[in-house]
Amino acid sequence: MDRSQLADFLRTRRARIGPREAGLPDTGRRRTPGLRRQEVAQLAGMSVDYYIRLEQGRGPRPSRQVLNALARALMLTADERAHLFHLLGEGPSPDGAPCRxxxxxxxxxxxxxxxxxxxxxxxxxxxxxxxxxxxxxxxxxxxxxxxxxxxxxxxxxxxxxxxxxxxxxxxxxxxxxxxxxxxxxxxxxxxxxxxxxxxxxxxxxxxxxxxxxxxxxxxxxxxxxxxxxxxxxxxxxxxxxxxxxxxxxxxxxxxxxxxxxxxxxxxxxxxxxxxxxxxxxxxxxxxxxxxxx
Structure with missing residues (x-):
């Protein structure tokens, strides 16, 4: 599990989604683009503290259920969803190095x-x-x-x-x-x-x-x-x-x-x-x- 890459990936995916795209009310001007952390947690059905720890690279290893919930909340494409699972070592993945x-x-x-x-x-x-x-x-x-x-x-x-x-x-x-x-x-x-x-x-x-x-x-x-x-x-x-x-x-x-x-x-x-x-x-x-x- 690569915690730092997971944290960076979650932050960049969150920053690209506006509240209207996610079906949430737009409460006005935001200091930074994208959803707030609490909004992602709400959409994914998890506690805000747990999601914050994931973005800080210090949370516990997420389960497949949590990964699926994050993929839905962050509106990931099929390629992005597969990448999310690979970051956690989940799913089919080649071992070692690319074959020559x-x-x-x-x-x-x-x-x-x-x-x-x-x-x-x-x-x-x-x-x-x-x-x-x-x-x-x-x-x-x-x-x-x-x-x-x-x-x-x-x-x-x-x-x-x-x-x-x-x-x-x-x-x-x-x-x-x-x-x-x-x-x-x-x-x-x-x-x-x-x-x-x-x-x-x-x-x-x-x-x-x-x-x-x-x-x-x-x-x-x-x-x-x-x-x-x-x-x-x-x-x-x-x-x-x-x-x-x-x-x-x-x-x-x-x-x-x-x-x-x-x-x-x-x-x-x-x-x-x-x-x-x-x-x-x-x-x-x-x-x-x-x-x-």
């Missing part, structure tokens, strides 16, 4: 996708394996050393990211990535690599630090994305995410919104830069192994 074994069938799929950019990512956004098109379409992400290949690191430290994503797209992607990383931190509370990544990003990126302090949680899912490429211009793609649940990994693929092959800008990029003879079809990060399942 990629099923061999997934690697074969990356190779077979050919012109479709695709990569395998673990819970902390490390890219474990990728096909050649991934490095072609993502610019300086593709130029990062394999042992530093991490999407969070690229998003917040790349000097060239805004050549590929405008401010709106970069901001939306940054918010979603940090919220998703917060979910992973709840699932793996003792993983030193996640802790090190958070510390690194907090130290070097004020934008990351501000987003991390919000305690937003949301699992990354399919989305549309617009980016700019120096060779093919502005491209709209579907960013599709396939789960590998027994490894807690995801396969991310970029497919053109225009399904006609003759108008597909991603296919055009592949034609502009054909691979030299003998170029491997896929790459694998150091320390990553393939496993047959």
């Amino acid at each position: 074994e990629v099923p061999s069938g997934i690697l074969e799929m990356l190779e077979a996708l050919g012109h479709i950019p695709a990569y395998v990512m673990d819970a902390k956004y490390d890219i474990l394996a990728w096909n050649r098109m991934t490095r072609l379409i993502t610019g300086d992400l593709g130029s990062m050393p394999p042992d530093r290949l991490n999407v969070i690191r690229w998003c917040f430290t790349s000097p060239e990211i805004r050549e590929y994503l405008d401010d709106e797209e970069q901001g939306r992607f940054a918010r979603g990535a940090v919220a998703d990383l917060r979910v992973a931190a709840g699932r793996y509370p003792h993983d030193p690599e996640i802790q090190a990544l958070v510390a690194e990003m907090t130290a070097c990126s004020p934008e990351f630090a501000a987003l991390w302090a919000r305690h937003d949680v949301e699992i990354r899912r399919d989305q549309r994305k617009r980016f700019h490429h120096p060779s093919i211009g502005t491209v709209w793609v579907n960013c599709q995410v396939l789960l590998v649940p027994d490894r807690d990994q995801r396969v991310v693929m970029y497919t053109s919104l225009d399904g006609a092959p003759e108008r597909d800008p991603i296919r055009a990029l592949a034609a502009l830069d054909p691979p030299p003879p003998g170029t491997p079809a896929i790459g694998v990060a150091p320390g990553v192994s393939a496993v047959r399942v």
Whole structure:
């Protein structure tokens, strides 16, 4: 049970809900935004003193019944509710650290996708394996050393990211990535690599630090994305995410919104830069192994 993370999460969730949203009378101006502690306690059916101790990180371990009541009172989303339970070590949760074994069938799929950019990512956004098109379409992400290949690191430290994503797209992607990383931190509370990544990003990126302090949680899912490429211009793609649940990994693929092959800008990029003879079809990060399942 991570008492300090639980306390921060409860405070940030309480601050975003107004009394009208919660079905309570609005009694006028408030010194701070959001519900009062006594209002959350009332909605959750618990004593004010007990709730205050939870927010101060010194209360007793809440039961599942209490967690369910808090989730209802704070109007948590499904992702936020799961995160709340993970903070208490409740519910299904992987042990140890994110897995770096990629099923061999997934690697074969990356190779077979050919012109479709695709990569395998673990819970902390490390890219474990990728096909050649991934490095072609993502610019300086593709130029990062394999042992530093991490999407969070690229998003917040790349000097060239805004050549590929405008401010709106970069901001939306940054918010979603940090919220998703917060979910992973709840699932793996003792993983030193996640802790090190958070510390690194907090130290070097004020934008990351501000987003991390919000305690937003949301699992990354399919989305549309617009980016700019120096060779093919502005491209709209579907960013599709396939789960590998027994490894807690995801396969991310970029497919053109225009399904006609003759108008597909991603296919055009592949034609502009054909691979030299003998170029491997896929790459694998150091320390990553393939496993047959």
